[in-house]
Structures are given as structure tokens and as C-alpha cells.
Amino acid sequence: VVFYIHGGGWRVGSIASSDHVCRDIANQSGHKVLSIEYSMLPEHPFPVGWEDVYSAAVWVYEHHRQLGIDPNRIIVGGDSAGGNIANAVAMMARDRGSFPVAGIVLAYPVLDMAEQSARPLFVDPADAQSPYVTAKNGSLAGLPPTLILVAENDFLRPQGEAYAELLAKAGVPVDFDVVEGTKHGFLA
Numbered sequence: 001v002v003f004y005i006h007g008g009g010w011r012v013g014s015i016a017s018s019d020h021v022c023r024d025i026a027n028q029s030g031h032k033v034l035s036i037e038y039s040m041l042p043e044h045p046f047p048v049g050w051e052d053v054y055s056a057a058v059w060v061y062e063h064h065r066q067l068g069i070d071p072n073r074i075i076v077g078g079d080s081a082g083g084n085i086a087n088a089v090a091m092m093a094r095d096r097g098s099f100p101v102a103g104i105v106l107a108y109p110v111l112d113m114a115e116q117s118a119r120p121l122f123v124d125p126a127d128a129q130s131p132y133v134t135a136k137n138g139s140l141a142g143l144p145p146t147l148i149l150v151a152e153n154d155f156l157r158p159q160g161e162a163y164a165e166l167l168a169k170a171g172v173p174v175d176f177d178v179v180e181g182t183k184h185g186f187l188a
Helices: 019-029 048-062 081-096 157-169
Strands: 002-005 033-036 075-079 103-107 146-153 174-183
Touching: 002 019, 002 048, 002 081, 019 033, 033 048, 048 081, 075 081, 081 103, 146 157, 157 174
Parallel strands: 002 033, 002 075, 075 103, 103 146, 146 174
Antiparallel strands: none
């Protein structure tokens, strides 16, 4: 199963707005795709939305038999802000020992909210230091294989490039691809 977390700067977006992306992933991969909704900023500050997605993933893992899901083949993924949450969920699952994550797929992810330009104005700078928000601030060892796709013309491209290097240095299998001729949001 693929847990897909939509982007939208933690403020906008929904299951409906990412439905076509999820359908494409399901049709092209043959995997079940669960699009996960989460509480958004500014009404619900960090870590509420992140914990929403993590709790949903744990619930699905605990009910895998009823859902017909292989508990050892859970992939978390998302685009932009959803990529940030997907990466955090994989870290949380590793840190809390709650369920195995088989892989991570990140499309033009926000991975460093400590950077002023990437941080929404209503995110507390102290929260931006959490490894679940700024991944480089935590241990990357033990994360599952990760695919990072970045847009050729995107201000977040350097974050994806830097994160791929950090994952490789931590011994995490990582595939990194620049999608030529694209800009942020190309999955849509």
C-alpha cells in the first residue's frame, strides 16, 4: 500500500485535489493507494497534522488483515509539504518501532523548514528545528530506501539534492532524479 500525503503548504489541498495523482499511482503501479487527510496550519500547528497521518498509518498497519494489505510493504509518499509529512511518518515509525516502512517516495519535498524561505510565516522557528520538520536535524540511519524526485525549475530542488546526499552518507539506499523541464507541482 502507498500512503499518499498531498501538498499545499500545510494550508490547502485535500484528498479531492490529489485524487487524480493517487489514481495515476494506483493504475500505473498496481498498488493500493490511501490518500490521507490531515489537520492543517494555521489552525492546527505542528505536530498535529504530522501526528494525524502517523496515526492513520498505524491504524492501517494494525488492521492490515481486514484491509488486505501486506504489512511489510507499506510505502509512504507525498509531494511538497506532503513529502515533508511522509518523510516524518517514516522517521516516526522507525523511532517509535510501530510498523515497518518499506520505502519513501518524495516529490519536490520541503525538507528544511529551518530555512526561512521554506517556512510558512505561522510555523514557530523552534518547531522548524524538529527532525520531523527539518529532516537533517535527526538521525537518518535506518530509514528505508528512498526515491526523491525534484523539479528542474524549483526553489526546493537544492533541498532534495542535499537530502539525497545526507541519506547516502547515512547508508540509506536513495534514488534521486531531476525531472527535466518541470516546475514545482508537476505531479498535478
